Amino acid sequence: MSEQTTTPPTADDAEKATTSTTTKVDDPSTNKLTPITVITGFLGAGKTTFVNYILKEQNDWKICVLENEFGEVSIDDGLVAESMDAPEDLITMDNGCVCCSVRGDLVRTLGQLVKRRHDFDAILLETTGLADPAPIVYTIQTNSKMSENYFIDSIVCLADAKHLPIHLNEIKPNPTDVNEAYQQVAFADKILLNKIDLVSHEEKLSLETRLKNINKTAAILECTKSKVPLDQILGLNSFNMESILTVDPDFFDTQEGDESHHNLEVVQSVGVTFKGQLHAQWFNMFMMDLLRERAADIYRSKGLLSFHGQGNIKFVFQGVHEQINFGPASMPWQDNEERLNKFVFIGKNLNKIELTKSLMDCLYKEEETEKTDNKE
Numbered sequence: 001m002s003e004q005t006t007t008p009p010t011a012d013d014a015e016k017a018t019t020s021t022t023t024k025v026d027d028p029s030t031n032k033l034t035p036i037t038v039i040t041g042f043l044g045a046g047k048t049t050f051v052n053y054i055l056k057e058q059n060d061w062k063i064c065v066l067e068n069e070f071g072e073v074s075i076d077d078g079l080v081a082e083s084m085d086a087p088e089d090l091i092t093m094d095n096g097c098v099c100c101s102v103r104g105d106l107v108r109t110l111g112q113l114v115k116r117r118h119d120f121d122a123i124l125l126e127t128t129g130l131a132d133p134a135p136i137v138y139t140i141q142t143n144s145k146m147s148e149n150y151f152i153d154s155i156v157c158l159a160d161a162k163h164l165p166i167h168l169n170e171i172k173p174n175p176t177d178v179n180e181a182y183q184q185v186a187f188a189d190k191i192l193l194n195k196i197d198l199v200s201h202e203e204k205l206s207l208e209t210r211l212k213n214i215n216k217t218a219a220i221l222e223c224t225k226s227k228v229p230l231d232q233i234l235g236l237n238s239f240n241m242e243s244i245l246t247v248d249p250d251f252f253d254t255q256e257g258d259e260s261h262h263n264l265e266v267v268q269s270v271g272v273t274f275k276g277q278l279h280a281q282w283f284n285m286f287m288m289d290l291l292r293e294r295a296a297d298i299y300r301s302k303g304l305l306s307f308h309g310q311g312n313i314k315f316v317f318q319g320v321h322e323q324i325n326f327g328p329a330s331m332p333w334q335d336n337e338e339r340l341n342k343f344v345f346i347g348k349n350l351n352k353i354e355l356t357k358s359l360m361d362c363l364y365k366e367e368e369t370e371k372t373d374n375k376e
């Protein structure tokens with residue numbers, strides 16, 4: 001789809017969104033099926049923040065989370081697990097991105113969940129930041145085992161108020177490649193305009209107008225830290241397949257057999273994992289230099305870190321382009337846990353060997369540190 005030529009899918013949920021309360025779905029036509037809320041949005045938009053918020057806020061529902069992360073090393077599952085009462089209710093799909101060549105992973109995971117699905121009131125499916133929602137919808141709608149057990153309650157798109165315009169503007173080298181950021185907005189029935197703390201009023205209004213041009217009917221909810229009233233998100237049954245078919249009558253034909261949605265030669269993921277304790281100052285200097293020079297190319301960076309002199313505090317590093325958040329994780333390193341530093345960088349023109357070397361150069365080394373300290 002291209003922004004200029006495509007009319008967005010419609011979903012007649014705007015009114016429902018403002019009038020419904022979060023009650024378990026009791027529509028007789030759907031009550032046998034388990035609702036899935038598909039959470040989309042570009043890399044770093046706030047999807048995991050949203051899942052964690054729902055898990056913390058929502059006490060009445062038993063929720064199962066399906067996590068699909070784009071990146072050589074999984075970081076998000078650990079961060080979501082901290083919010084879950086029962087770790088077995090978090091399922092990570094890490095064989096690749098559910099929207100493309102490994103759609104089978106989604107079918108397999110949901111298939112295996114069928115026998116447990118009555119334990120849950122809702123499923124949250126967090127897709128990768130590069131997922132095109134269209135094939136995910138197609139898979140759930142067309143596979144009989146899926147459609148006999150599940151229905152899509154809603155497709156919620158997190159929109160990063162600061163960085164989304166850059167990704168909507170991106171021109172793909174191959175004209176047949178979809179712009180994932182655009183698709184995510186177009187297919188949503190709810191758009192959470194997140195991170196409004198990072199933009200001016202004018203920037204926010206300009207993006208809002210653009211979102212409405214891409215998707216005229218999705219309800220847009222402004223927020224920070226992905227916090228919106230849950231009665232406007234869950235249990236609304238607001239996904240509407242007819243509306244997608246109205247604007248894209250060939251939807252089912254075009255999805256059939258189409259398994260390559262990402263231009264993975266362009267956007268790549270580099271994962272780096274090693275033992276040892278990092279030197280806080282050296283690491284900070286390295287990251288600041290890296291993001292200053294490469295912020296445009298590095299869409300997303302994440303890390304779980306162990307620092308010298310910080311006891312059992314586990315640190316979490318979160319970067320979205322030049323925007324960095326850094327602080328202690330809510331759970332410290334456990335006694336029996338191996339203290340591995342894990343990093344993921346997602347973006348263009350990344351060199352794994354160079355990144356690994358530079359990060360390992362930030363390891364704390366007793367002798368060198370003493371020498372440096374003596375010099376100072």
Ligand SMILES: Nc1nc2c(ncn2[C@@H]2O[C@H](COP(=O)(O)OP(=O)(O)OP(=O)(O)O)[C@@H](O)[C@H]2O)c(=O)[nH]1
Binds near residue numbers: 043197223
């Ligand atoms: N300033 C600001 N930061 C936010 C807001 N919401 C989320 N963040 C931060 O943005 C970063 C990315 O958030 P995540 O929730 O991990 O984003 P994501 O969409 O799950 O990222 P991927 O899984 O990599 O696609 C984190 O550091 C969040 O704390 C917000 O409203 N304002």
